[in-house]
Structure formats: C-alpha cells, structure tokens
Amino acid sequence: MSIIQLENIHFHYRKNEPVLSGININVPQRSIYGFLGANGSGKTTTIRLILGLLKAKKGTINLFNENIKTTYPDHFNKVGSLIENPSLYGHLSANDNLRIWAKYFGIPAKRIDKVLDLVRLNVAKFKKTEDFSTGMKQRLGLGIALLHDPALVILDEPTNGLDPMGIIELREVLNRLRAEGKTILLSSHILSEVEKIVTKLGIIKNGQIVFEGDLSELQRLRHQNIEVLFKVTDAQKALELIPLKEKTKISDTQFQIIVEEENILPHVIRKLVDAEIDIYSVSPKAKNLESMFLSITNEKEI
Numbered sequence: 001m002s003i004i005q006l007e008n009i010h011f012h013y014r015k016n017e018p019v020l021s022g023i024n025i026n027v028p029q030r031s032i033y034g035f036l037g038a039n040g041s042g043k044t045t046t047i048r049l050i051l052g053l054l055k056a057k058k059g060t061i062n063l064f065n066e067n068i069k070t071t072y073p074d075h076f077n078k079v080g081s082l083i084e085n086p087s088l089y090g091h092l093s094a095n096d097n098l099r100i101w102a103k104y105f106g107i108p109a110k111r112i113d114k115v116l117d118l119v120r121l122n123v124a125k126f127k128k129t130e131d132f133s134t135g136m137k138q139r140l141g142l143g144i145a146l147l148h149d150p151a152l153v154i155l156d157e158p159t160n161g162l163d164p165m166g167i168i169e170l171r172e173v174l175n176r177l178r179a180e181g182k183t184i185l186l187s188s189h190i191l192s193e194v195e196k197i198v199t200k201l202g203i204i205k206n207g208q209i210v211f212e213g214d215l216s217e218l219q220r221l222r223h224q225n226i227e228v229l230f231k232v233t234d235a236q237k238a239l240e241l242i243p244l245k246e247k248t249k250i251s252d253t254q255f256q257i258i259v260e261e262e263n264i265l266p267h268v269i270r271k272l273v274d275a276e277i278d279i280y281s282v283s284p285k286a287k288n289l290e291s292m293f294l295s296i297t298n299e300k301e302i
Contacts, residue, residue, distance in 0.1 A: 001029045001065065003152055003183040004050060009059035011045060019045050020207045022059070027185055027200070032178055034198030035187040042207040043187045044083065047156050051081055063152070080150035082158055086141025090130030094121050094140050097129060098147060105148040119143040120169055134161030142173070153177060154185045159193050171197045227285040228265060229256050233278040241275055242268055
C-alpha cells in the first residue's frame, strides 16, 4: 500500500518559471522515504503541496489512497509535520508548548510526557524554549509533530542544527517510529545524513525526479562505470589488449579504464598477466553514496 502518491505534478509560482515539472513519487507504507535534492531543487515546495499548503497546477496527490482534493482537511489529522523551523512560544517551557498543541489536537495531556521522553527533552521540560539550542528546538518541533500519534510523519530538513549525537538520536527515534508502523517522509540535501536510515530514496533536481528506488538500487549503481587506474610495465601494449571503449593512456606506464561492471575488472587483470605484462598497482576510484548522489544531480563533488 502507498501512503503518498504524486502523479504528474506540475507547479509554478510565476508563469513560465516552473518549480515542479511532472514529478511522480510513491511512498510505501511503513517506509522511511528519503527525499533528497540540493537547496532550491523543489523539496519544500513538494512537501507543501502534499500538506495542502499549496495547490498543484496539474496532477494528482493521494494520501492514504484518497485524493486530497476530496478529503482535505480530514486526512491531515493522521499527518504530523515539521517544515523548516518549528514555531514555538519562546517565553513558555517545552511542556507548556506541548500543552497548547495538545489542546489544539484535542488529545489528553498525558501524551506529553511520552513525547518528551521520545525526543529526549524530558529533563528540559520546564525550561523556556527561548533558552533552547537550535537542536533542542528541532527536537521539540519533532515532538509537536508526533504529539497526536500520526500515521504519517513528514520532516523537512530535520537535522538542521543538530550535532552528531543529535543526528544519531534522531535516527533512533525514526527507526522506533517505523517499528511502530508509521510511515516517514524525510527531506534532506545531504545523503550521508540519511543513508543509514532510509528504505527508499527519491532524488529531485530542478523540479524533476531523477532517481527513485530502494537504497540497494543506488548501492548497485556504485559498482557500475568504475574508473580504474593501472600502473604497468607497458601501458601502450596493455591498452591494445583491452577491448574496452573507455580507456586512456596517461604515460608509458600508466593508463585508466572505465569498466561498466565491477566483475569485468578481474578479466582485464587476467588478460594482462597472461600477456606477461607486470602490474604494479590497480586503483579503482571508490564511489560512496554521497558521490553517487552528486553524480546523479550533476553537482560538483568537493
């Protein structure tokens, strides 16, 4: 079952300046969906459309298998969200901020302590939020999003302001929520922050989805089109023996090839050894998931 489905969504703020151009997204139930893209790629606009804060110019948005045009706003009592920075009453404590939201949602105040414990703020429950760090404010914002026990949780850049320990704690919270049966849509512009937790990825660039699939599928791409640098006794002779299109002589003793699949590399090495060409080093250029994301979005790798 899909909890979120976007079909051929188009959106613009000004005519002839498209923000989203026919995007399709499918978020399975009980998944942690990583929605990735550079700043300005259309992530937040997409989330605002899903939440009904903006209206699509074209296309269909389904939540819980129903069109939001016909169910708005009823289905949103099953959705919790944290978009950019949380709105808090700075002169009130974390506990009092949550009490206000509990009244708004019409839920018992006894839920507050459970949420504070979940986001690791129980020891600061009576501290004024104006004295909170950015990371603590983010965690309280997450607590507000979880207060009414939603089936779907949507988080836009939730790691902003979090230190490394805060990011680890956030991962633990999200894994716990998924184990409880919740579905999570998590946006970010940094793959390394979410690769340890997501079960499915959607990558957006300039308002278009350029990749959607399981994390394992992106990991499989790591082992394709690999650049390999060789140092040998005779680079020219070696290149004449290797039947590959992508090959470049660098010097008399060095050359580079690109193998489409990782398992091609042993065959290349065996051919050189059989031809009595001495191999001093073989250096594949490793591709981590961060570099894969940068490659897919054509961002400069630094």
